[in-house]
Amino acid sequence: MGCDGGTIPRRDELVRVKKKPEAKDKDAELAFKWRCCTITQEILQRPIVVCHLGKLYSKMSLIEALLDRSTLPEACKHIRSLKDVKDLKLTPNPEFAKNEDKKEGSLDSRSAPYLCPVLGLEMSGKFRFVAIWSCGCVFSERALKEINTKNCHKCTKPFEDDDVVIINGNEEDLQLMKVRMEKRRQQNKKNKEKKVIIKQETEDTNANEPSGSGIKRTAIVSKCDDVSKKLKSGNDVSHSKIGNMISVGKVTKAEELRKMKPDYSVAKDKHASNVYKSLFTSHQSEKDQDRAHWVTYNPFYN
The missing domain is CATH 3.30.40.10 (Zinc/RING finger domain, C3HC4 (zinc finger))
Structure with missing residues (x-):
């Protein structure tokens, strides 16, 4: 069996013991x-x-x-x-x-x-x-x-x-x-569904507009009409007041508001110069001449 000759064995050499698990750091x-x-x-x-x-x-x-x-x-x-x-x-x-x-x-x-x-x-x-x-x-x-x-x-x-x-x-x-x-x-x-519903409602509202241009444009036109009526009636409306009345859009001057009306004519505009008026065929000097307008002049048609 061995273990003779004066040797002294240890217990772990004679008996198989279960190894301890390695300790983790x-x-x-x-x-x-x-x-x-x-x-x-x-x-x-x-x-x-x-x-x-x-x-x-x-x-x-x-x-x-x-x-x-x-x-x-x-x-x-x-x-x-x-x-x-x-x-x-x-x-x-x-x-x-x-x-x-x-x-x-x-x-x-x-x-x-x-x-x-x-x-x-x-x-x-x-x-x-x-x-x-x-x-x-x-x-x-x-x-x-x-x-x-x-x-x-x-x-x-x-x-x-x-x-x-x-x-x-x-x-x-x-x-x-x-x-x-x-x-x-x-x-x-839920937030995504809410965004989709709001987007659909906005598109439906814009589609139902009679002019087809949306709520924003309708509001601008209505406010421009109000300012034009005040200008025609002779009331003094300053540029600051016009800017306050029109909170949306880029139109802020009285001259631009007049030009937006359908009955506006360059020939009747007192602020336009004669040189600027001569560019249009509605000018008196252009009606009297026989030749073609100088802006659209073509020598083959004279």
Whole structure:
């Protein structure tokens, strides 16, 4: 059987024991989860986007995966288009920028490239972070709870509870993010239907106009008629008053309003010069002459 000759065997040499599982480095695991793209497993490159479930992606890698959906992982199948992701407004970490002399492709778990703009906590996975879907700003969950307000802590834009996306959350957070994702999609669908209805109503209203030129043109013509009546009656109407009366359109002068009337004639216009009037056949000097008008002169017809 062996083991003779004065040898002293150890227990692990005689008995086969079950090997212990390898212990994972938690810091390295968090650094990989928070600083690498979910699709390519490479270091995140700007612009960085987040999906409805709080996973981080490099936008260029995501676009390539959407063009060839066979490369899209099963965990990312909920992303249908770029409307299902949001560009993040991240705050750079100055300490990380000072130590950015490492080799390309290396992960330094001692510092994070981004931090919370409110409390200064590093975005390394040790602290929970959230993103606001409506504006894309990112800050820590502690800041969201301590400063209890419905305005973004970074850009001060208002937001709702359903706009909060927990970045790299646990299983319970993942279920909550799925519920909020469905609410956002339903709200976007309702807003899209409202826009289509408003557009159809506008087109139908313009189509039913008798002149066929739309509501805006009808309003301009009616206001121009009112101003012309005042001018004919002899009332003093200044240019400022005319401009106030005609709030739409580009007509603001009394002379231009007179020219818009159907009974306007250049020959009767007192403000037009004789040289300008001579360009038209209605001028008296043009009616008396036998030859063709000089503007349309052709020697073959004289």
